[in-house]
Amino acid sequence: MKSLKADVMVAGGGTAGVFAAISAAEEGAKVILVEKDSQLGGVGVRAGIHYYYYGSLGGSQMEIDRSTREVVKAFGGEARGFHPEAKGMAISLRIEQLGIQVIYNAVVADVIMDGDRLVGAIVESEDETIEVRAEVTIDSTGDGDVAYLAGAEYKLGREWDGVLHTYSFAPRYLDDRNILQYKNFDIGWGDSTDAWDV
DSSP, rough: OEEEEEEEEEEEOHHHHHHHHHHHHHTTTTTEEEEESSSSSHHHHHHHOOOOSSEEEOOOOOHHHHHHHHHHHHHEEEEOOOOHHHHHHHHHHHHHTTTTTEEOSSEEEEEETTTHHHHHHEEEEEEEEEEEEEEEEESSSTHHHHHTTOOOOOOOOTTOOOEEEEEEEEEEOTTTSSSSEEEEEEEEOTTTTTTTTO
16 A cells, blocks of 8 residues: 655545645645545536635635636636636646645545544545545545544534535536626535435
């Protein structure tokens, strides 16, 4: 089994995981990022879900947004909101600049514990099994998979009705002016912990 060490391991390379990894690396940490997909950015890149409904803009997020606009200029064309593929490229460029090691097409299959302290994970990629040891592990999986494997307490769904998640469908298209547009449709409720439901 291959072994790797880092100051910080981030599980999940969606929006939260990407910015957790970037922030840690900007502070000088050696970072390993584990992502189940073949691209970083999660639904912001893959599904085109992109306006910031909550929180405050600032920091690394603003830098990625600026870089995304620069990539769009290099591509040519226009997009309503941001261009998802350009954002994916901007994220990948920043990850590369910071020397963050990314393990793509991989999931955390198990955790390594030292008593009640999480000290690493067993990662299964398409090619190999990797033991990753880290001083800090950040769970940025959509379902809290690492926290669950480490024995953390959890609740499923909203307290008042048990609903887990709404799902949106945001198809993209070019309009008659050749501008990338999108429509957003909320398509129902789903249990993200149930593979058949997903």
